[in-house]
Amino acid sequence: MISTMCKLQTQLPILLLVLIVPAVVNAAELSVEVQDSTGKKLTDAVVYLENSKTAGKVSDTTIDVEQKGRQFNPLVSVVQAGASINFPNRDKVRHHVYSFSPAKKFELKLYSGVPTKPVLFDKPGTVVLGCNIHDNMLAFIHIVETPYFAKTNASGVATFSQILEDSYELKVWHYALQTENKPAQQAITIKAGNQPVVIQLEINNAKRL
Numbered sequence: 157m158i159s160t161m162c163k164l165q166t167q168l169p170i171l172l173l174v175l176i177v178p179a180v181v182n183a184a185e186l187s188v189e190v191q192d193s194t195g196k197k198l199t200d201a202v203v204y205l206e207n208s209k210t211a212g213k214v215s216d217t218t219i220d221v222e223q224k225g226r227q228f229n230p231l232v233s234v235v236q237a238g239a240s241i242n243f244p245n246r247d248k249v250r251h252h253v254y255s256f257s258p259a260k261k262f263e264l265k266l267y268s269g270v271p272t273k274p275v276l277f278d279k280p281g282t283v284v285l286g287c288n289i290h291d292n293m294l295a296f297i298h299i300v301e302t303p304y305f306a307k308t309n310a311s312g313v314a315t316f317s318q319i320l321e322d323s324y325e326l327k328v329w330h331y332a333l334q335t336e337n338k339p340a341q342q343a344i345t346i347k348a349g350n351q352p353v354v355i356q357l358e359i360n361n362a363k364r365l
């Protein structure tokens with residue numbers, strides 16, 4: 157009995173250490189520059205980090221994709237699965253917004269103003285938006301399974317400030333990708349002091365807007 161007690165007492169500090177260590181979670185920054193194969197910077201690329209831990213989470217946020225001047229704004233949106241999108245019409249003409257994409261098929265029949273209900277996007281993938289009335293209206297929604305996502309700015313750079321240190325798949329999608337809806341991807345380990353990453357995509361220039 158005594159020997160068992162002694163053993164327990166010596167083991168306890170070790171046990172506590174083991175329990176405490178995983179609770180210390182560090183967040184790191186990351187900067188990703190996206191280029192085409194000639195080194196030209198790509199704006200509106202979607203950059204995101206996924207792993208098995210990010211996949212189970214869903215978002216309950218709602219964002220807007222408006223129609224203004226007979227165009228969608230913004231051209232590219234990125235949301236986490238579970239998010240909803242409003243499609244307010246800021247024009248005087250009516251629009252008829254639709255998608256035939258497998259990730260979300262829907263239509264908002266000819267309307268003015270703000271539709272009463274936002275549209276839910278709960279499956280990962282790419283949704284191409286169009287308008288039945290105005291053939292030149294085009295926009296994209298990329299749905300991801302992670303809270304870690306960003307779009308590249310005019311300098312082709314996407315920045316992240318708070319990624320939990322872990323191993324991820326870094327994925328990059330652009331609407332003019334040669335491989336259609338298949339994002340480029342590579343494994344990445346996120347830790348403090350990550351160097352900026354440069355990703356080159358095979359772009360179909362005929363599809364660039």
Ligand SMILES: [Cu+2]
Pocket residue numbers: 226250251252287288289290293
């Ligand atoms: Cu329209």
